[in-house]
Amino acid sequence: MREEVRQIKELLERQAYVTDAAVATSLYLAMALGKPLLIEGPAGVGKTEIAKVLARALDTDLIRLQCYEGLDATTALYEWNYPRQMLHIKLQESTPSDAAEKEASIFSEPFLLKRPLLQAITDPNRSPVLLIDEVDRSDEEFEAFLLEVLSEFQVTIPEIGSITAAHRPHVVLTSNRSRELSDALRRRCLYLWIDYPSFDKELQIVRTKVPRISEALSLELTRVIQASRSLSLSKVPGVAETLDWAASLVALNTAHLDREVVSETMGCFLKDEADLRKFETEAAARLEEMMSPGS
Amino acid sequence: MNAPSSESILTNSVMFCRSLRERGVAATPAEAVDAARTLNLIDLDDRQETFLSLRSVLTSRVEDFEIFAELFEEFWCGLSHSAQPQNIIEREARSGADHKKRPASIESSQKGLPFFLDNWGAASNDSTEINTPAASNSESTAEKDFSLFGADELEEIARLARRIVRKLASKPSRRWKPVRRGSRVDLRRSLRASLRTGGELLQLSFKQRKPKKTRLVVLCDVSGSMDLYTRLLLQFIHALQNSLARVETFVFSTSLERITGRLKNKDYERALESLGETRGWSGGTLIGPSLAAFVSGWPNLVDRRTIVIILSDGWDTGEPEELAASLARLKRRAGKLIWLNPLLASPEYRPLTRGMRAALPHLDLFAPLHNLQSLRALERHLVL
Numbered sequence: 001m002r003e004e005v006r007q008i009k010e011l012l013e014r015q016a017y018v019t020d021a022a023v024a025t026s027l028y029l030a031m032a033l034g035k036p037l038l039i040e041g042p043a044g045v046g047k048t049e050i051a052k053v054l055a056r057a058l059d060t061d062l063i064r065l066q067c068y069e070g071l072d073a074t075t076a077l078y079e080w081n082y083p084r085q086m087l088h089i090k091l092q093e094s095t096p097s098d099a100a101e102k103e104a105s106i107f108s109e110p111f112l113l114k115r116p117l118l119q120a121i122t123d124p125n126r127s128p129v130l131l132i133d134e135v136d137r138s139d140e141e142f143e144a145f146l147l148e149v150l151s152e153f154q155v156t157i158p159e160i161g162s163i164t165a166a167h168r169p170h171v172v173l174t175s176n177r178s179r180e181l182s183d184a185l186r187r188r189c190l191y192l193w194i195d196y197p198s199f200d201k202e203l204q205i206v207r208t209k210v211p212r213i214s215e216a217l218s219l220e221l222t223r224v225i226q227a228s229r230s231l232s233l234s235k236v237p238g239v240a241e242t243l244d245w246a247a248s249l250v251a252l253n254t255a256h257l258d259r260e261v262v263s264e265t266m267g268c269f270l271k272d273e274a275d276l277r278k279f280e281t282e283a284a285a286r287l288e289e290m291m292s293p294g295s
Numbered sequence: 296m297n298a299p300s301s302e303s304i305l306t307n308s309v310m311f312c313r314s315l316r317e318r319g320v321a322a323t324p325a326e327a328v329d330a331a332r333t334l335n336l337i338d339l340d341d342r343q344e345t346f347l348s349l350r351s352v353l354t355s356r357v358e359d360f361e362i363f364a365e366l367f368e369e370f371w372c373g374l375s376h377s378a379q380p381q382n383i384i385e386r387e388a389r390s391g392a393d394h395k396k397r398p399a400s401i402e403s404s405q406k407g408l409p410f411f412l413d414n415w416g417a418a419s420n421d422s423t424e425i426n427t428p429a430a431s432n433s434e435s436t437a438e439k440d441f442s443l444f445g446a447d448e449l450e451e452i453a454r455l456a457r458r459i460v461r462k463l464a465s466k467p468s469r470r471w472k473p474v475r476r477g478s479r480v481d482l483r484r485s486l487r488a489s490l491r492t493g494g495e496l497l498q499l500s501f502k503q504r505k506p507k508k509t510r511l512v513v514l515c516d517v518s519g520s521m522d523l524y525t526r527l528l529l530q531f532i533h534a535l536q537n538s539l540a541r542v543e544t545f546v547f548s549t550s551l552e553r554i555t556g557r558l559k560n561k562d563y564e565r566a567l568e569s570l571g572e573t574r575g576w577s578g579g580t581l582i583g584p585s586l587a588a589f590v591s592g593w594p595n596l597v598d599r600r601t602i603v604i605i606l607s608d609g610w611d612t613g614e615p616e617e618l619a620a621s622l623a624r625l626k627r628r629a630g631k632l633i634w635l636n637p638l639l640a641s642p643e644y645r646p647l648t649r650g651m652r653a654a655l656p657h658l659d660l661f662a663p664l665h666n667l668q669s670l671r672a673l674e675r676h677l678v679l
Contacts, residue, residue: 002338025337025347032336033329033352040357069599070469082482089494103490140598141470179599180628183321186355193357 004028011057017049018197018205026192027054036150036171038135038189043176044238045194051131051172061128063169065116067138073145077155079113107159121153121165130169136179147185197239199226205239210246220257220291221246224283225269227290231282233275241269259287305331311370312353318366320359326352345371449530449563451667456534459674463511464539466678467504477501509600509630509679510541514589516607518548518580524637524665528606531670533558533566543596546570547585548578551592580610582650583617590624602631602677606664608638611650618650622657630679632657635664 009024027050030037039047055062065076085106092102114122120130132146149155153165173189175181197205203222206213213221225242237245245268254261262283270276283290308330312322322330329352337348346367354363473481484500513532517525536542536558544555557569586605590597597603603625611618626632634654638644640663655661660676663669 002336002341002344005337005344021343022347022351025344026351029333029336029348029351033332035329038355072470080483080486082486085486086494086496089489093494099490099493102494106490139600177627180624183355187321187323187326189355190351191355192351193360 002028004032008057012053015053015056016208017046017053018201018208020201022192023050023194026190030172030190031170033190034168036173036189037192038173038175038181038186039192039194040175040177041194042196042236042238044240045196046239047174047194048131048133051129051133051174054170054172055129058127058129058170060126061123062131063116063120063128064131064133066133067135067142069137069139071138071142075115076117076142076145077115077149078118078157079115080107081111081113085111109160112157112160117149118155118163120169120171121149121155122163123167123169125167127167128169130171132171132173134176135173135185136175136177136181140182143182143185147182147188150188196229196236199223202226202239202242206242206246209243210250212250213246214255216256217249217254218246219293221249223293224257224262224287224290228269228279231278233270233272233278235270235272235275237269241271245269257287257291259283262287304334307370308334311349311366314366314370315353315363318362320354320362322353342371449527452527452530452670453534453563455667455670455674456531457538459677460511460535460538460542462674463509463677464506466507466509468507470505471502472505474501474503477503479503507600507679508541509602510543510596510598511535511539511677512543512545512596512601512603512629514545514547514551514586514603514605514607516548516580516582516605517546518578518610520580520608520610521606521637528637528664529567529570530563532606533563543593545589547580547582547589549581549585551585551588553593579612580607581613582607582609582611583613583615583621586621586625587617590621594628597625597628599628599630600679601629602633602679603629605632605634606637607634608636609634609648609651609654611648613650615649615653619653619657622654626657626659631659631676633660633662633676634658635662635669635673637663637665639663640665640669 005021005024005028008028009019009021012019012024012027026037029035039050041047051064052062088106088111089102092105097105112118116130120128135143135146138146150171153168154162156162196202199222202225203218206218206222210218222242225237225245229236245265248265248268249257249261252261252265263280266276266279266283270279305327309324309327312324312327312330315322330349333348333352334345337344339345346364349367350360350363354360471479471481473484479502481500481502484502485496485498488498488500489496513535515525515528515532521528532544536544536555542555543553544558545551545553554570558566622632636651639661662673662676664673
C-alpha cells in the first residue's frame, strides 16, 4: 500500500471515522489528481460524513452546498447585497460623482454576498473542502452549471470579471440516486460506492462512536441491525440509525437485548409504520436467532 | 508487473479502457489518460490498491462494478503472466458484441428481428387466453368500457386529453424569468435601473415563475391482446400529441417504433392511415425488449421533468428480469413512471402475469384506463 494512502487512512481514523481501503484510495486519488469525488450509496451510510471528516483531518474549512430542486446561481454562487447597495446610493446622493462611478462602486466585492461555490474558490489561504450534498436533488440546469464551475474552478461575474480559484477546493459530491446524474458530470468525477457496512465494520463503528457501549450489547445490536437489512424493509436502517439506537440503549442502561427492549426502542432505527409491524412480528418469532453469531 | 515503463502503462490502460467500452462501460480516452496518471501515483505491487484506484477512475456507476472486476481480473492478471493482451481484447470484443445491444435508431433495432420471430408463436398463444373485462351495466358514458365506444364518443376522449395537457403545461416551476408586470419585485434589475435616475427607485422590475417544462413520453402496446383498446388509446395519444409540444409517442408489440412524427398535425383519420405503414400491429408482445430498446435508444428523451406512461395489459412473453431492469432504469431517470392497464378494471383481473409482477415495484402509479372515469382520475396524477 502506498504510504500516502495509509496516511489518509490514519488521518480519518484519528477523527473517529472507521474507513476501508476503497474510501482511503479514492480520497487519495481525488486529491492527487485534483478531481471531484462522486460518492453514491443508500441513505445513511456516511457519505456526507466523509467530507466532514476530511475537512477536520486536513484542518481546513468545510463549505457545504445542500442541493434541492430549483437551486440556482443566486443561492449557490453569489447574489448582490441589495439593502446595502440601496443604503450606499442614498448616502452618496449629495456627492457629485457620476452614475458610472456610482455603479462601479456598488457592484464591487464589498457588496457581494458569497454563496458556497464562490466561497469555495475564493479562500485566500488554503484549499477548503467543498461538499455538494445530494446533487441528485438539483435539476438538470444546475447540474450543467455545476459542471462548468467544476471543470475550470473559475467563475465569471459580469460586473467584476473572472475569479479563478487560488486554491482549488477538494470537492466531494454525494448522491442518493433518486435521479440518474448526467454522464458528463459522472465522467468529470472519480467514483466511490459506499454500501451498508459489513458486520465487522459496523461493529467497529458502533464501538468507536458509542464508546460507552458494552461489548456484549454492541455485538447483539449490530447482529440485529444486520439481520434487519435482509428483511426487505421499505426504509432500510443506515449506520446513522444504528448509532442512534446504540446511544439510546446506552442511555437506558440496557445490558442485553430482549424482545421487550427491542419493541420499545425499535423506533430508533425503523422509521416507517409498516416496517415497524413487520419487524415486530419477525423479532417475536426469531430474535434469539437474529442475535446469535453467524445469523 | 515489475517496473513497467510509462509508455507500456499508457498502452495498457488505453487497451483496458477499450475492452471496458466494448462491454458498455463508458471509459473515454480522457479516462484512459487519468488511469495512466493514476498508475504512476499508486503502488502497483498492491493488487487491491491498483484495483480500487482504477475502479474509482474508470467506472462511474455501481452497475459497472461487476464488469470491471471481471475485466480487471482477466486483463491485469493475464498481463503479469505475459499473456498477449491483444488476444484478450479480441475475445472481449466478440463476447462484448452480444452484451452491447444499444440500438441508436429503429433501423438497428431491427437486427433483433429473428429473435422476435422465434418467440412469435408463444406470444400469439398467450394472447388468445385473455378475457376482456366485462362491460359495466350502467348506461352512462363515463363508466362505459372503451371497448364498446362508438365513433361519436371519441371526441370526448380527445377533449379530456387536451384538458390534461393544458393543466400539465401551466404548472409553475421554481425558476424565475423577468416580466413587465407581476407580483414579485426583481431587486437586481430594479436597482440597476434606479442608477439611471440617481438612485431613486422610480420604476420597479418584476419577475415571475417560469412555467414547468413537463414532458410526456407515451409507450403504447399495440399487440393483439390490446386490440380492443388500441383504437381508443391512439385517439387519446393523438390528442395529447397535438396539444403539447413536448410529447413523444412510441408504439410497441414485439419491437418498438417512434410514431411522434406520424401523429403530428394530422387529423385522426389521416394519422391512422399513416400508422398503417408501421409494423407489428396485433401481433405478440415483448414488453421487456421493447422498453430496453427505448431506454438505450432514446436516453435523452427522459429526464427528471418527464412523465413516462406505459399503456399495456402486461401480457409479456419476454423475460420478466429484462422488463424489471428496463423499468428500474426508466424510474431512475424519469420524474414519474405510470403504467395504465385496461384490464385492471375487471374485478377478476389480478396483476399476476410474471411480467406485471416484476414491473409493479418500479411504478409510481398502476391504474386502470378503460373508461372516461379512469381517464379523468388520471388527470390528478399527471403532475410533477
